[in-house]
Amino acid sequence: MNDSDNPLTGAGLDTLAVRAGCHRSPEGEHSEALFLTSSYVFASAREAAERFSGEEPGNVYSRYTNPTVRAFEERIAAMEGAETAVATASGMSAILSTCMALLEVGDHILCSRSVFGTTTVLFTKYLQKFGVATTFVDPTDYDQWEAGFQHNTKLVFVETPSNPLCDLVDIRRLADITHAHGAQLIVDNCFCTPALQRPIEFGADLIIHSATKYIDGQGRCLGGVVAGPKETIDEVLAFVRSAGPTLSAFNAWVFLKGLETLSLRMDAHSRNALTLAQWLVKQPQVEKVFYAGLPDHPGHDMAQKQQSAFGGVLSFRVKGGQEEAWRVIDSTRILSLTANLGDAKSTIVHPATTTHGRLTPEQREQAGISDNLIRIAVGLEDVEDIKKDLERGLKQL
Ligand SMILES: *Cc1c(COP(=O)(O)O)cnc(C)c1O
Numbered sequence: 001m002n003d004s005d006n007p008l009t010g011a012g013l014d015t016l017a018v019r020a021g022c023h024r025s026p027e028g029e030h031s032e033a034l035f036l037t038s039s040y041v042f043a044s045a046r047e048a049a050e051r052f053s054g055e056e057p058g059n060v061y062s063r064y065t066n067p068t069v070r071a072f073e074e075r076i077a078a079m080e081g082a083e084t085a086v087a088t089a090s091g092m093s094a095i096l097s098t099c100m101a102l103l104e105v106g107d108h109i110l111c112s113r114s115v116f117g118t119t120t121v122l123f124t125k126y127l128q129k130f131g132v133a134t135t136f137v138d139p140t141d142y143d144q145w146e147a148g149f150q151h152n153t154k155l156v157f158v159e160t161p162s163n164p165l166c167d168l169v170d171i172r173r174l175a176d177i178t179h180a181h182g183a184q185l186i187v188d189n190c191f192c193t194p195a196l197q198r199p200i201e202f203g204a205d206l207i208i209h210s211a212t213k214y215i216d217g218q219g220r221c222l223g224g225v226v227a228g229p230k231e232t233i234d235e236v237l238a239f240v241r242s243a244g245p246t247l248s249a250f251n252a253w254v255f256l257k258g259l260e261t262l263s264l265r266m267d268a269h270s271r272n273a274l275t276l277a278q279w280l281v282k283q284p285q286v287e288k289v290f291y292a293g294l295p296d297h298p299g300h301d302m303a304q305k306q307q308s309a310f311g312g313v314l315s316f317r318v319k320g321g322q323e324e325a326w327r328v329i330d331s332t333r334i335l336s337l338t339a340n341l342g343d344a345k346s347t348i349v350h351p352a353t354t355t356h357g358r359l360t361p362e363q364r365e366q367a368g369i370s371d372n373l374i375r376i377a378v379g380l381e382d383v384e385d386i387k388k389d390l391e392r393g394l395k396q397l
Contacts, residue, residue, distance in 0.1 A: 021074030079194040082227035091210025093245035094224030105131035112139035114162035164375035168299025175203030213342025221251040269312030322371040331393030341377030
């Protein structure tokens with residue numbers, strides 16, 4: 001099929017979110033079929049031989065290919081503007097598989113210091129054991145990025161906006177720096193999703209997602225995906241097939257359904273978060289609010305350049321310390337006290353003692369994770385009810 005035969009050529013993001021990757025079976029199902037099967041039956045010994053050798057395309061075993069998983073990969077690739085994608089069992093296995101496929105002993109990773117905590121653990125504790133070193137830099141300091149490169153730097157890894165302080169990184173600028181050093185830029189696009197930000201348009205090489213978050217959108221399944229050029233993704237795919245961190249067909253099917261409403265949900269999350277941030281700024285018990293939708297946030301202009309909305313995660317400092325922050329958290333009756341995010345249900349967490357609890361006090365201080373900081377992943381409830389839930393605790397301070 002050439003491009004002019006594909007009815008989705010040039011289609012908008014919302015159309016791709018609903019339609020990309022749909023290949024109906026002979027039953028003519030309208031909703032994507034769930035192929036819950038580990039293996040596939042061949043019509044003849046010859047066909048089996050040809051499928052195994054790769055002479056004839058087709059399914060052999062679901063660690064290699066599964067039609068439901070493939071549909072999810074095609075849809076994500078289309079939405080990110082990538083050539084192709086490979087799905088994995090979790091966001092972490094997407095990151096691990098990419099590193100295993102693209103790095104070897106003696107290589108170096110240059111990484112934002114404001115990345116998901118487990119990513120830091122993976123790079124420092126595990127990749128280090130296999131001779132891959134990582135340097136962490138302040139993501140908003142481009143001199144630090146420049147200075148961090150070594151002759152053996154292969155991958156640059158960043159999240160934007162960062163968690164929990166919403167620091168923005170200029171993807172175009174970092175991509176240019178990365179390419180000048182002959183390395184590849186990986187963007188963990190979990191917080192924005194392709195509904196709000198498509199880093200490949202700004203020069204990123206690979207996109208990683210924890211599909212567990214907004215892509216699922218209702219906190220049900222774990223999954224991940226890596227999107228990028230076919231040549232690179234084929235390497236990652238080869239690792240996934242050999243090592244087995246394969247996405248289950250059921251989870252892929254849930255994510256396909258999640259993608260159909262992704263942009264509606266991201267708009268609603270962003271709208272609620274902005275309203276809440278603007279309200280929090282006015283509360284006398286609140287010291288500072290971190291949300292790129294606020295005009296005085298240092299990433300405000302950058303966010304408007306590379307994102308179509310500001311996203312659903314914000315954080316704020318209450319006046320006082322850990323005791324005051326915990327009091328606000330413990331006074332909520334609607335918000336869920338959990339570290340997960342990207343759910344229809346709003347979540348609240350104390351980063352210093354949970355998500356960032358493994359950092360030393362100095363590392364926390366450097367990263368701005370103070371004891372009075374609270375993070376909220378704003379859900380889809382009526383925002384007035386979220387305000388009331390927070391007001392109860394704030395009024396006690
Ligand atoms: C949750 C998360 C991950 C890890 O994803 P899992 O699906 O939990 O393995 C990676 N990056 C970011 C930004 C995340 O929020």
